[in-house]
Amino acid sequence: MPDTRALxxxxxxxxxxxxxxxxxxxxxxAAPGASAAFAANPRLQATGLPQPPxxxxxxxxxxxxxxxxxAPWHASSADAATVFRVIDYTATVFSPGIPxxxxxxxxxxxxxxxxxxxxxxxxxxxxASPRFATPADRVLWKEAGRPSLGQAPATGQTQAIPAGDYTxxxxxxxxxxxxxxxxxxxxxxxxxxxxxxLRAYAGRYPPASLTLRxxxxxxxxxxxxxxxxxxxxxxxxxxxxxxxxxxWPGPLQPRTVELCLASADDETLVNxxxxxxxxxxxxxxxxxxxxxxxxxxxxxxxxxATFVTS
Amino acid sequence: MNPxxxxxxxxxxxxxxxxxxxxxxxxALSGAAQAGTLGxxxxxxxxxxxxxxxxxxxxxLCAYQxxxxxxxxxxxxxxxxxxxxTPHLQWVWxxxxxxxxxxxxxxxxxxxxxxxxxxxxxxxxxxxxxxAAPKNLQNWSWPNGTNMNDSISAIALGTSSTTxxxxxxxx
Numbered sequence: 001m002p003d004t005r006a007l008x009x010x011x012x013x014x015x016x017x018x019x020x021x022x023x024x025x026x027x028x029x030a031a032p033g034a035s036a037a038f039a040a041n042p043r044l045q046a047t048g049l050p051q052p053p054x055x056x057x058x059x060x061x062x063x064x065x066x067x068x069x070x071a072p073w074h075a076s077s078a079d080a081a082t083v084f085r086v087i088d089y090t091a092t093v094f095s096p097g098i099p100x101x102x103x104x105x106x107x108x109x110x111x112x113x114x115x116x117x118x119x120x121x122x123x124x125x126x127x128a129s130p131r132f133a134t135p136a137d138r139v140l141w142k143e144a145g146r147p148s149l150g151q152a153p154a155t156g157q158t159q160a161i162p163a164g165d166y167t168x169x170x171x172x173x174x175x176x177x178x179x180x181x182x183x184x185x186x187x188x189x190x191x192x193x194x195x196x197x198l199r200a201y202a203g204r205y206p207p208a209s210l211t212l213r214x215x216x217x218x219x220x221x222x223x224x225x226x227x228x229x230x231x232x233x234x235x236x237x238x239x240x241x242x243x244x245x246x247x248w249p250g251p252l253q254p255r256t257v258e259l260c261l262a263s264a265d266d267e268t269l270v271n272x273x274x275x276x277x278x279x280x281x282x283x284x285x286x287x288x289x290x291x292x293x294x295x296x297x298x299x300x301x302x303x304x305a306t307f308v309t310s
Numbered sequence: 311m312n313p314x315x316x317x318x319x320x321x322x323x324x325x326x327x328x329x330x331x332x333x334x335x336x337x338a339l340s341g342a343a344q345a346g347t348l349g350x351x352x353x354x355x356x357x358x359x360x361x362x363x364x365x366x367x368x369x370x371l372c373a374y375q376x377x378x379x380x381x382x383x384x385x386x387x388x389x390x391x392x393x394x395x396t397p398h399l400q401w402v403w404x405x406x407x408x409x410x411x412x413x414x415x416x417x418x419x420x421x422x423x424x425x426x427x428x429x430x431x432x433x434x435x436x437x438x439x440x441x442a443a444p445k446n447l448q449n450w451s452w453p454n455g456t457n458m459n460d461s462i463s464a465i466a467l468g469t470s471s472t473t474x475x476x477x478x479x480x481x
Contacts, residue, residue: 088385095395097403097480108385122381144395147367150388161382170376170384171413171460173448217384292389292405303375303386 040084041220041307042229043276044071057244057259060272061237067277069230079116082177082223086110087127087306092149094141097291102137102144104130105302106151112221118176120166125156133295168222169214172197177223185227187234194218194235207263208239213282216270220279220307236270245269256280262287266302281306366418369393371467373404373412377446377459380414393419393467400479401464403429411460416443422468427452429464429481437473 044067088108095101107128114120130149132138141147167174175197184190194214198206218224219232236242236259245260260269267287271280283304286296293302366372367390372379375386389404389412396402401424405411417423420440427434434452444450447459466476 090380090385091387093387093389095391096389096405098391098396100395110385120382124381144392147370147390147392148365150365159381161378165378165382167377167382170386174377290405291403292387305384 040082040222041278043273043278043309044068057242058237060244060257060259060274061233061242064272064274064277065230065233065237068226068233071226071277080223081113081115082221083111083113084221085308086112087308089301089304089306091293091296091302092130093293094144094147096294100140100144101291101294102140103133103294103296104137104141104149105132106130106149108152114166114168114177114223115163116177116181117163118161118166118174118178119163120161122159122161123156124152124159126151126154133293133297133300137295168218169194169197170217171210171214172199175218175222180218180222180224183218183222183224183228183231185225185231187231187238190228190231191235191238208241209261209263209266209268212236212239212242212259212261212268212270213284216268216279216282217305220282220305260285265290269301279307366390366416367392368418369420370418371396371423371465372416372418373462373465374414374416375412377413377448379416379443379445391423391465391467396467397479398467398469399474400477401426401429401431401466401481403464403480404462412462413447413459414443414445415447417441418443419467421471422473424466424468424476425458425462426464426466426481427456427458427461430478431464431476431481435476437468440471 086109088110090106090108092104092106093101094103107126109125109127111123112120113122130151132141141149164176165174166176168177168180169175173196175193179193183193194211195204195206198210198214215232215236219229219236224232239261242259242261244257246258248256255275256271256273258269258271260267265287267285269281269283269285271283272278273280281304283301286293286298286300286302288298289296293300296302369392371391373389373391374380375388376382376384380386380388391402412425415423415425415438417438417440422437422439423442424435424437426432434454434456436450436452436458438444447462448457450458452458452461464479464481466479468474468476
């Protein structure tokens with residue numbers, strides 16, 4: 001679905017523009033409206049620092065790790081809430097694997113504030129009209145009586161996650177705020193924790209694409225120490241199969257790079273602003289048709305999280 | 311927890327206790343065995359359920375890629391199995407990709423829905439009462455004690471509030 005791809009690139013490009021509006025300090029400040037909170041996915045100052053070379057993917061990740069290790073970053077107070085804003089693009093599938101099944105995509109804007117107790121307040125609102133995998137899917141949806149696709153109200157709704165329940169890892173055991181803030185500052189130590197949280201679900205050797213997804217969400221949303229953030233990038237750089245899928249040019253050299261890693265059925269893509277060493281978006285791409293996504297072509301993005309700064 | 315949550319919780323437990331794991335094509339377990347299985351399976355207390363149960367169409371089994379109905383940590387795909395378009399009392403294969411498996415469920419139906427660890431379905435089966443909405447399958451396990459999160463391979467929609475036999479269907 002090329003138009004979906006174009007939409008995502010557009011959103012990512014908007015993120016690049018927003019990322020360029022930094023405060024001029026070493027790292028970004030908390031988002032507007034959350035002045036007491038720590039802004040997740042901090043960004044380094046774009047100027048005056050060397051950028052990683054547009055070489056192969058592990059070198060890019062290692063260069064980002066080195067930049068964070070050397071960053072003059074002052075951590076926020078230990079109990080500061082962390083906040084991030086994200087535009088989620090997700091699939092809603094009806095009757096997968098069954099004749100008459102169809103796939104739609106919805107777009108939701110979320111603001112997530114996570115306290116040190118790992119309680120969260122999530123404000124969600126619908127951000128776009130639904131899209132369908134094919135025109136036939138829209139017809140099937142209408143024939144099914146236009147069931148709800150799960151969109152949030154345009155006016156927004158707030159959800160609460162109880163203390164101790166919010167997790168900074170999409171899959172596996174819960175990783176709380178304090179556990180994230182206390183992650184080891186060494187690649188081996190941090191990788192061991194991530195794999196331990198996945199082990200019950202994906203075994204000792206989870207798909208590398210899943211590990212990349214876990215790490216990217218951690219980097220983009222968790223209150224990591226500078227050392228842990230650097231370690232996370234080092235682990236990213238060590239993942240087998242990591243490669244550069246695409247670059248977007250800056251004035252002198254690539255400003256945005258897309259790292260990707262494929263497993264059997266899907267691929268994780270991570271868009272990175274090299275100037276600020278921050279993650280712009282995390283996406284999942286379907287590599288081959290699947291009965292779990294009726295009428296969705298191979299190569300289609302079936303989910304993404306685009307992080308925004310305003 | 312508000313009174314409504316209490317009511318939902320009591321209803322969930324009461325019916326879930328009567329609708330525990332059943333091997334494919336068999337129905338009955340003793341009451342003692344049911345209680346034991348439920349206790350072992352539900353290792354973590356879910357007394358607090360402040361997360362809003364998500365939108366899920368009526369008469370539909372909804373499954374979510376991530377815990378807390380995709381509202382916690384990361385959003386993800388939602389798969390809906392409406393009663394009107396899903397075969398009844400038959401196993402339906404739900405894919406095999408590690409990223410495509412279920413981490414939370416909402417059985418927004420009056421009747422029992424079933425999940426199985428394997429396809430073809432084996433005896434690692436769990437039945438969810440109407441209205442059951444396990445928000446994190448990491449807190450649940452199969453009858454053999456293994457974790458249920460990201461391991462469901464087949465689902466089936468029952469046509470009764472009590473457990474029934476399930477045929478092989480697409481498995």
